[in-house]
Amino acid sequence: MELRTLRYFVAVAEELHFGRAAARLHMSQPPLSRAVKQLETDVGAALLYRSAAGVTLTPAGAALLDEARTLLDQAERVRVRVAVAAGAASLTVGILGDGNDRGAARLAAAYRRRHPGVEVRIRETDLTDPTCGLRAGLVDIALTRGPFDETGLTVRELRADPVGAVLRADDPLARHDHLELADLANRRWFRFPDSTDPLWRTYWNGGEPREGPVVRAVQECVQAVLWNGTVGMAPLGHDLPAELAVVPLTDMAPSRVVVASNEGDANPLLRSFVQIATAAYRE
Missing domain, CATH: 3.40.190.10 (Periplasmic binding protein-like II)
Incomplete structure (x- = not known):
């Protein structure tokens, strides 16, 4: 029973899906499936119930998951102690x-x-x-x-955090329980410099090219909304001044x-x- 195989099993057990586990491990699904099947052979018990919807743990799988996490944790402690000793x-x-x-x-x-x-x-x-x-x-x-x-x-x-539109508290849209991106179509947004990672820039502009002030830091975003009524996005639950509101966006990932x-x-x-x-x- 190798630590690598236990790590594979833990990924599948936590994700409850071979595809997601394979993506998490940065490997393809077939060798992951073979490794888990070999582990089941080694321990002499079925560890997972497999179905089209995904997988669930058998009682034997749940027991092994606890033990595997403990073993992997101990192995990591050893590696770190060696690294510390080595400087x-x-x-x-x-x-x-x-x-x-x-x-x-x-x-x-x-x-x-x-x-x-x-x-x-x-x-x-x-x-x-x-x-x-x-x-x-x-x-x-x-x-x-x-x-x-x-x-x-x-x-x-x-973790995955829902996001909302950041608005000044006296903005008429701030009274809504939720918004869609279309509600903000004609507004000026705070945006990041053109040199910023395109995927990052596009996400925080709601997938559309926007017009508005270029910002680089959280306080610049906040001040753009306070001073100019600019809009943008932020994760729900962020601490913001009382003069601002964050309204959930229903069509944003x-x-x-x-x-x-x-x-x-x-x-x-x-x-x-x-x-x-x-x-x-x-x-």
């Missing part, structure tokens, strides 16, 4: 400067408890770089939001909170960070 005891984390996130606070506390000997350096970036300096080599890992070009990166979704690193980076501190982040954002 690789620091990690630079890029964070998008889009406000306070309770998930990030839980992650920081959990990481300190797990790895008290690791120095974590934080580099906050503005809204024009959704990879938070990852591509430029300024950070080891990024705690950020999608969508952005994921070429050459390993990206894991932690949620904003994905993700953790990203460079593909192929074997630093054991990264894998442990992703595991701890996944647990922290699941709470």
Whole structure:
């Protein structure tokens, strides 16, 4: 029973879908299915009920999931302890400067408890770089939001947040319970510089080219709305001044909170960070 195979099984057990698990593991589905079948042969029991809708855990699968998580956690602790002993005891984390996130606070506390000997350096970036300096080599890992070009990166979704239109509280549209993008068609939007990742820029402009002031930071977005009645989008639940309102947009896909690193980076501190982040954002 190899750790790699257990990692495959845990992905399938958590996603309850071979396709999603394969995407999460950055592999194709057939070898993943074969590995899980071989694991079932090794343990002598069916671990999953398979159907067209996906998979569910058998009692044996649920038992193995608990044990597998424990084993993988122990293996990560060993890797990190070796890395610390070898002098690789620091990690630079890029964070998008889009406000306070309770998930990030839980992650920081959990990481300190797990790895008290690791120095974590934080580099906050503005809204024009959704990879938070990852591509430029300024950070080891990024705690950020999608969508952005994921070429050459390993990206894991932690949470998906509904989004809404940011309006001044005295704006007539702020009295609505919800809005659609069409309701904002003729308004001026805050927007990001043309050099910003196209996927990121398009998402935060609701999929349409917009006219309006160019912004780079959260406070610039806020001030554009306060001073000029500009509109834009933000995740629901963000702390904003009382003079602003956020009205849910029913036809916008949620904003994905993700953790990203460079593909192929074997630093054991990264894998442990992703595991701890996944647990922290699941709470």
